[in-house]
Amino acid sequence: MNNRSDTLSKIQHSLTRRNRAEARFRWYGRCAIFIGLLAVAVLFFDIISKGHGAFRATYIKLDIHYDPELIGINNLADNEQLSAGNWQALSKTALRNKFPDVSGRQDKRRLSKLLSNGAGFDLKDHLLANPQLLGKKESVWVLADDDIDTYFKSWLDGDAYDARMTAKQVQWIAQLHQEDLIALKFNSNLFSRGDSREPEQAGIRGAVMGSFLTLIMTLMLSFPIGVSAAIYLEEFAPKNRWTDFIEVNINNLAAVPSIIFGLLGLAIFINFFHVPRSVPIVGGLVLTLMTLPTIIITSRAAIKSVPPSIREAALGMGASKYQMVLHHVLPLALPGMLTGAIIGMAQALGETAPLLMIGMVAFIVDIPNGFSDPATVLPVQIFLWADSPERAFIEKTSAAIMVLLSFLIIMNTSAVWLRKRLERRW
Amino acid sequence: MFKKVTTFSTVATVAVMLISPISFARESIEVVGSSTVYPFSTVVAERYGRSTGKPTPKIESTGSGGGMKLFCSGVGTNYPDITNSSRRIKLSEFKKCQTNGVKDIIEVQVGYDGIVVANSVDAATMNLTRKDIFLALAEKVPGTNDGELIDNPYSTWKQVNASLPDTAIEVLGPPPTSGTRDAFAELALEGGCKKIGWIAAIKKTDKNRYKAICHTVREDGRYIEAGENDNLIVQKLEANPSALGVFGFSFLDQNADKVQGAQIESIEPTFESIADKSYPISRPLYFYVKKAHVGVVPGMMGYLKEFTNERAWGEDGYLAEKGMIPLPTKMRMDMASKTMSLVPMTGKEALK
Numbered sequence: 001m002n003n004r005s006d007t008l009s010k011i012q013h014s015l016t017r018r019n020r021a022e023a024r025f026r027w028y029g030r031c032a033i034f035i036g037l038l039a040v041a042v043l044f045f046d047i048i049s050k051g052h053g054a055f056r057a058t059y060i061k062l063d064i065h066y067d068p069e070l071i072g073i074n075n076l077a078d079n080e081q082l083s084a085g086n087w088q089a090l091s092k093t094a095l096r097n098k099f100p101d102v103s104g105r106q107d108k109r110r111l112s113k114l115l116s117n118g119a120g121f122d123l124k125d126h127l128l129a130n131p132q133l134l135g136k137k138e139s140v141w142v143l144a145d146d147d148i149d150t151y152f153k154s155w156l157d158g159d160a161y162d163a164r165m166t167a168k169q170v171q172w173i174a175q176l177h178q179e180d181l182i183a184l185k186f187n188s189n190l191f192s193r194g195d196s197r198e199p200e201q202a203g204i205r206g207a208v209m210g211s212f213l214t215l216i217m218t219l220m221l222s223f224p225i226g227v228s229a230a231i232y233l234e235e236f237a238p239k240n241r242w243t244d245f246i247e248v249n250i251n252n253l254a255a256v257p258s259i260i261f262g263l264l265g266l267a268i269f270i271n272f273f274h275v276p277r278s279v280p281i282v283g284g285l286v287l288t289l290m291t292l293p294t295i296i297i298t299s300r301a302a303i304k305s306v307p308p309s310i311r312e313a314a315l316g317m318g319a320s321k322y323q324m325v326l327h328h329v330l331p332l333a334l335p336g337m338l339t340g341a342i343i344g345m346a347q348a349l350g351e352t353a354p355l356l357m358i359g360m361v362a363f364i365v366d367i368p369n370g371f372s373d374p375a376t377v378l379p380v381q382i383f384l385w386a387d388s389p390e391r392a393f394i395e396k397t398s399a400a401i402m403v404l405l406s407f408l409i410i411m412n413t414s415a416v417w418l419r420k421r422l423e424r425r426w
Numbered sequence: 427m428f429k430k431v432t433t434f435s436t437v438a439t440v441a442v443m444l445i446s447p448i449s450f451a452r453e454s455i456e457v458v459g460s461s462t463v464y465p466f467s468t469v470v471a472e473r474y475g476r477s478t479g480k481p482t483p484k485i486e487s488t489g490s491g492g493g494m495k496l497f498c499s500g501v502g503t504n505y506p507d508i509t510n511s512s513r514r515i516k517l518s519e520f521k522k523c524q525t526n527g528v529k530d531i532i533e534v535q536v537g538y539d540g541i542v543v544a545n546s547v548d549a550a551t552m553n554l555t556r557k558d559i560f561l562a563l564a565e566k567v568p569g570t571n572d573g574e575l576i577d578n579p580y581s582t583w584k585q586v587n588a589s590l591p592d593t594a595i596e597v598l599g600p601p602p603t604s605g606t607r608d609a610f611a612e613l614a615l616e617g618g619c620k621k622i623g624w625i626a627a628i629k630k631t632d633k634n635r636y637k638a639i640c641h642t643v644r645e646d647g648r649y650i651e652a653g654e655n656d657n658l659i660v661q662k663l664e665a666n667p668s669a670l671g672v673f674g675f676s677f678l679d680q681n682a683d684k685v686q687g688a689q690i691e692s693i694e695p696t697f698e699s700i701a702d703k704s705y706p707i708s709r710p711l712y713f714y715v716k717k718a719h720v721g722v723v724p725g726m727m728g729y730l731k732e733f734t735n736e737r738a739w740g741e742d743g744y745l746a747e748k749g750m751i752p753l754p755t756k757m758r759m760d761m762a763s764k765t766m767s768l769v770p771m772t773g774k775e776a777l778k
Binding site: 010079083118161274374386388 | 452454461465468476484486487503654674676677679744
C-alpha cells in the first residue's frame with residue numbers, strides 16, 4: 001500500500017517536471033524557427049527596401065526634331081553614315097531649346113548632363129525602327145542620367161541627395177517637375193539590356209542569358225553522366241573495395257569547396273584543351289564537375305528507394321537486367337533524380353567562386369546568343385555591381401538579387417512540387 | 427521516350443567534346459588587369475561598342491599582377507590582348523613577356539588615381555602628414571635613439587602628433603593583394619618613412635631592410651583589412667565616425683554626403699589637386715597592348731583610338747567624369763600620337 005502511494009507520488013512529482021521540460025523544449029523549437037524567420041524577413045526587407053527603386057527610372061520629356069542635317073545623315077540605310085552620325089545632338093538640342101536662356105560653355109555642359117549619355121543612341125534605335133520619323137518632330141521620354149535619377153528619387157522621398165548636383169541643375173529639375181516633364185517610369189532597360197558602366201543603362205538580360213546558357217550546358221552534361229554513374233553503381237557494379245572507394249570519393253567531392261573546381265577547370269579545360277575563357281561552354285563544364293556528386297548521390301538514393309519486389313517481378317517475367325533497369329527501375333526513380341538535378345542546378349545558379357578562375361567574372365556588354373559567346377552569370381553581375389563606385393548601382397544590385405532569389409525560389413518550389421506530384425509511396 | 431533522351435544527351439556530350447579542343451577565332455578584344463583601371467576601361471569599351479556597333483571588348487578585373495601574368499603568357503587568341511595596370515610593368519614581368527614571345531609591348535599611360543584617407547562627415551576633418559600616417563600604421567616605428575626600432579606603441583592620433591584629435595587609431599583599408607594597398611604603402615607610408623633621416627639613409631645601404639621598415643603595416647588590429655570592396659569601407663565609416671578608411675578617389679567623389687577626405691600635408695584631395703600633383707598620394711595608371719594582336723583581333727585600333735581620344739581621357743572627357751585624373755595636356759597629346767603609331771617599349775626604360 002505504502003509502496004504504491006510512494007511510487008504514485010513520485011510519478012506525480014516528476015510528471016510536472018517532465019511536462020515543464022517538454023514545454024520548455026517546445027519553446028526552444030519555436031524560438032529557433034522564429035530566429036530563422038526573422039533572419040529571412042530582415043534579409044528580404046533590406047533587399048526590397050533598397051532595390052524597389054531600381055524598377056523605375058527617371059525620364060525627361062523632350063520635343064525631339066529628327067533633323068537629318070543636325071545628325072548629318074541623308075540615307076538611313078547607309079551604315080557608315082549611321083555610325084558617324086551625331087546622335088547626341090538630337091537630345092542636346094532639344095534640351096537647349098527647352099532652356100533657351102542657358103548660356104556659357106560650363107552651364108551648357110551641365111545642362112546636357114541631365115540626360116543619359118546613351119540617350120542619343122536610344123533615339124537612333126527609335127528612328128531606325130520608325131524611319132518615317134526622319135525630318136519630323138515628336139515628344140519623347142528620354143532617359144535621364146544616373147545622378148539625376150538618384151537625386152530625383154531621393155528628392156521625391158523628401159531626403160534630397162544633391163552632392164553631385166549643381167544649384168542650377170537642381171533648379172532645372174524643379175522647373176521640369178513643375179511642368180510635369182520629368183517622371184519615374186518602368187525601367188525596361190533593366191530587363192532588356194546587358195551590363196553597362198552607366199547605371200541608368202545597365203540591365204541584367206546579358207547575365208540572365210549567360211546563366212541560362214551555362215545551366216543548360218551543365219544540365220546536358222551532368223544529368224546523363226550522373227544518372228548513368230548512379231545506375232551502374234547501384235544496379236550493376238559488384239560490391240567490393242573498389243566500389244566502396246569510389247563511393248567515399250564521390251561523397252568527398254560533394255564537400256569540396258567550389259573554388260577548387262574552378263582551378264581544376266582552368267588547368268584542364270582552358271590550359272590543356274584550349275577552350276576559350278569566359279564562355280558558357282567552359283562555365284558549364286566546371287559547374288558539371290561541381291554538381292555531379294550531388295546528382296549521383298540523389299540519383300542513387302532514388303534508385304535505392306525503388307522496392308526490390310519490382311526488380312524481382314521484372315526478372316521473374318523474363319526481362320534482362322538491362323530491360324529491368326530501363327523499363328521499370330528508372331521510370332520509378334526518375335522523379336527523385338529530377339528533384340536532385342533541380343536542386344543541383346539551383347546550387348550551380350548561385351555559384352561565383354568557380355567562375356572567377358575561368359574568366360566569367362568580367363565586364364560583358366553584348367548579350368550572349370550561343371554557347372561560345374563571352375558571358376557572365378547573375379551572381380557575378382551582382383558582385384560586379386556591388387563593387388562599382390556609382391551610387392545608383394546600390395539599388396541595381398538589390399534589384400538583381402531579387403531576380404536571382406525569385407529564380408531560386410521558382411526552381412526549389414518546382415522541385416518540391418515535382419516530388420509531391422510524381423513520387424510514389426510503397 | 428527514354429531512349430531518345432539518352433541518345434540526345436550522348437550526341438550533345440560528344441558534340442561538346444568535339445568542339446572544345448578547337449580554339450575559336452576571336453571576334454572581340456580581351457582585356458584583363460587592374461581593378462583600379464577597370465572602371466575606366468569598361469566605360470571606354472562600352473562607348474566603343476555602342477558607337478561603332480562592333481562587339482564590345484570583354485574586360486576582366488584580375489588585379490595588376492594577375493593581368494600581367496596572363497598577358498605575358500604568350501601570343502595568340504588564347505591570350506589577352508591588353509592588360510590594365512595601376513603601376514608600371516616590372517622588369518621581371520617585361521622579361522617574362524619577352525621569353526614567352528610577347529616581344530612588342532605598347533605602353534600607354536592613361537592618367538592618375540588619388541588614394542584618399544577619409545572619415546565620416548559626422549567627424550571633424552583630419553589634417554595628416556605622410557609621417558603621421560607612417561607612425562600610426564607601421565609595424566615598427568623609430569624609438570628615442572637613432573637606429574632603434576620599437577613595436578608601434580601608438581594607440582591614439584594625439585600620441586602620434588599633438589595637433590591631432592585624441593581618438594583611437596582605427597584605419598580600414600585594402601588587403602595586401604590589392605594594388606591600392608601597394609600604392610598606399612609606396613606613396614603614403616614610404617613617403618612618411620623617408621622623412622626620418624636615418625631610415626632614409628638605410629635605403630642606400632640595405633634596400634630590403636628599408637622596404638621592410640617602410641612598407642610593413644602593423645597587425646595588432648589598428649589597421650583593419652576590409653576586403654577589396656571600397657563600398658563596404660564607405661558603409662563602415664558611416665557607421666563608425668571615429669574610424670578612417672583608405673580607398674580610391676572615385677569612391678570619395680561618389681559618396682561626398684557620407685565621407686570626407688583628410689587633408690594630406692594641408693592639401694585636400696580634389697580633382698584639381700591630384701591633377702596638378704600637389705596632392706601627394708597619387709599614382710599613374712597604365713595599360714599595355716600586344717602589338718602582335720593589332721590587325722589580328724578585330725577592333726584593336728578602334729579601341730585604342732577611343733581611349734586616347736580627347737572626349738574620353740581629356741580634361742572634360744567622360745573618364746574624368748568617372749573619377750580618373752587626366753594627364754597634363756602636352757603629355758596626353760604625345761601619348762596619343764605614340765599610341766596610335768604603335769611605338770613599342772624598347773626594353774631600355776628604367777623599369778623596377
